[in-house]
Amino acid sequence: MELQPIGVVHSPVADHGQMPFEGVPARVEIFPQFEKGLEGVSGSSHLVVIGWFHQAGRETLQVAQSRSGPLEKPQGVFALRAPHRPNPLGLLVSRLERVEGLNLYLEKLDFVDGTPIVDLKPYSPSWDCVFAARSPRDLRFTDGGDQRATLERMLVEAGNFHGESCVGLALGVRMMHHAIAKWHIAQKDPAVVVHMAEDGCVADALQALTGATLGNGRMKVPSGRAFRLSYADQKVLAYQPKELPAGWGVEEVLGAGIDDLFAIRSDIYAEGSGPHGGRPPKRMPPEAKRQMLLERVRQSLVDGKLPCATAHHLAQELGVSISDVGWAADESKVRITRCQLGCFK
Ligand SMILES: [Zn+2]
Known part of the structure; x- marks a missing residue:
């Protein structure tokens, strides 16, 4: 197996320790013998840039510290994106601002100056975006540390x-950051x-920050001016945005006191009695169809699960609602798998 560099990074940052979390604008210079490979590259707004972290250690298999702070227990390098790994390949999606000859100008790149580039690929939202995807870091509550950096990352x-x-x-971002600190929860807590x-x-x-969608039932769409976050149908935070001073931009909003941005109301309800996140009571399908439903659900399982598309198909075929099929799945202790593309779970 043999890798050859196809180009090199030119970045104002030469030291890994000085590199901001989100990277800096950088130029990738492609070597002349690979020029033909650039044909068509400018058609993509974003590129997957694959670099070789030549300064990284190759012996490391576990790490106790991630970029966002110490880990609860050491994690394997294949569960992390740490630069130190047996084959120190770095991968980043970046917006391609322009192409000039053999030079690609990228909006943000966290590879230091001199990093060899080994490959480029177009980033495709249809293939690469799995909005419903979850990773362990989504469920980590991160407190303390540099809150400004946390806001920037969010x-x-x-x-x-x-x-x-x-x-x-x-x-x-300010709303969500406030809620996770107040409730001491992870950003994408499913409750x-x-x-x-x-x-x-x-x-x-x-x-984007919570992973809530209409499909997973965690996003409700009433009208009005106040946004409400509820947790486990017990705690509710309501944020009514205030009129901002003229000329305020992103910087001012990130730096402002939370009370300058919103009128906040906080409510706590006894378990299960909250008005917002409560599940509607389960409705039973018509008596005459129950047996048939249970039978057809059982016959339609794929790997012990009921594919989403099949569930819809069954509802149509049997003249029942999709929630009736949901009842039969629950009754048979079967899960309905979500749509495969996953962009909207
Ligand atoms: Zn906007």
Whole structure:
């Protein structure tokens, strides 16, 4: 097996310790013998850039510290994106700003100056975006440390979903950051239900940061101006955005006091009595169809699960609602698998 560098990074940052979390603007210079391989590259707005971390250690198999802080217990390098690993390949998706001859100008790259580049691929939202995907870090509660860095990281994550950085996005980041600190929960805790309000940019931020979708039932869409986050149908935080001073941008919103941004109401309900996240009572399908439903669900299992598409098909065929099929699946202790593309779980 043999790798050859196809280019090299030119970055203002030469020391890994000085590299900001989200990277810096950088130029990738492609070597002349690979010029033909660049044909068509400018058609992609984003590239997957694969570099070789030539300074990284290759003996490391476990790490006790990640970039966002110490880990609860050491983790294997294949469960992390740490630079130290047997084959120190680094991978980053970055926006391609322009191509000039053999030079690719990238919006953000966290590879230091001189990093050899071994491959480039187009990033495709249809193949590469799995919005419903979860990783262990989503369920980690991170407290303390540099809160400004946490806000910046959340802004990048929300911006990846929204498509740009804007004031509404920053407001959504501040809301979520406030709620996770107050409730001491992880950012994508599945018990969080989000009640959206009118500002679509804030709504996009909350959706991106919590993983809530209409399909997984964690996103509710009432009207009004206040956004509400509820946790386990017990705790509710309502955020009513205030009028911001003229000329405020993302920077000002990230740096402001939380009370300058929102009027906040906090409610706590006895277990299960909260008004927002409660599940509707299970409705039984018509008596005459129950047996048939149970039987057909049993016959339609794939690897012990009921594919989402089959569930819809069964509902149509038997003239029942999709929640009736859900009843039969629950009754048979069978899970309905989600749509395979996963972009909207
Ligand atoms: Zn926006």
